[in-house]
Amino acid sequence: MKTPSYFSGSARYGLVLALLAIFGLVGCATAPSIVGVKPIQVGSEAVEHHQKFAHWVAEFSTSARAAGMDEDTLHMAFDNVRFVPRVIELDRSQPEFTRTVADYLDNALSTQRMTRGQAKLRELRPVLEPIAVRYGVPAEILVAIWGMESNYGSFVGDIPTIDALATLGFEGRREAWARGQLLAALKILQHHDIDRDQMIGSWAGAMGQTQFLPSNYLAYAVDADGDGRRDIWGSVSDVMASTANFLASSGWQANQPWGQEVRLPPGFDYARAEDAVRQPTTQWTAEGVQSMDGRPLPVLADSSILLPASARGPAFLVGPNFRAILRYNNSSSYALAVSLLAQQLSGGPAVQAPWPRDLQLLSRSQLLALQSALNVRGFDTGTPDGMMGPATQRGVRQYQRSLGLPADGYPTLELLQRLQ
Structure with a gap:
């Protein structure tokens, strides 16, 4: 196997030794293990897999170099890059898509998350209020996303972002997307915003306390504390301002609610409960849609009806701000969890209609x-x-x-x- 061109000096020597070990030429009966992979026997399919991964990384490095990445950045990123099987396993079992919305919300809106969120709101009001005013995004929404993404900063992920994105790119299901995110991650490294060892996050390459993808980091991350770095890993000010900037740039409408739970009239045409059917709330009111407490529906010019658990479950009127949250994470379960968590953090009600607990997702x-x-x-x-x-x-x-x-x-x- 030809050594990739971006390896030289001691790095190339180390790679050669590793390859010799894989092929059993330095007295090893098995190859060294990688993250999540058991030691592999010489001649096994795993050896070929490792070779193909190295070839993919070498090919990507060539394209990254052509896109302006310098040699130091390529060495920093790829000298010790690893394929992570756990990334592929997690990609195929995302909780937003493998659990019913009722089960998902049970965890998302747990008593512990609610209690911690309320404490964080009180603690960080001096930080949050100026950001909320500047971007028009309520502090409760920012804290809710923070709670959903990293349990208020307590866990930002443990997978190196470069490794995660290289794994996804090599696996191929979303190669074009992963290559774009990996190039964005290299730009972050080249700009010295963060060291490779500290650039950690989720299996999908999302980073920091509110889990920004690298491309979103480049576009929306903010240095709110004025230290010269956009630090979404360690600076709460940067975390909150960056998250608010993302939502404001994604269509968030200041002084509008995300929506609310509603009661649908008898004979309602459930085929109209989809995002493509958008109209003013005055029209929904004329059709008999009501709030749960009998008060007038919020004034939204472009609202739709959401049925996350079929016609048997709760119904929600949602507007532009709900769709802005969807741009953060394109899962209606996630967007609903953020919206309801923020609603309850601000003293609003929980969902009143019962969830159909016997409803099962199809495999x-x-x-x-x-x-x-x-x-x-x-x-x-x-x-x-x-x-x-x-x-x-x-x-x-x-x-x-x-x-x-x-x-x-x-x-x-x-x-x-x-x-x-």
């Missing part, structure tokens, strides 16, 4: 079977892939209508069994 294989069965019946869901998207939701709605059921677009085990 990927079950959703794949559902999509295939719907296609066969003429309810087009696109190419079956086991992932829930707009096309699948439309197909489910059409099938529900054909059965005279509420067309909420929610895939259930009962629907799958009927199709089979």
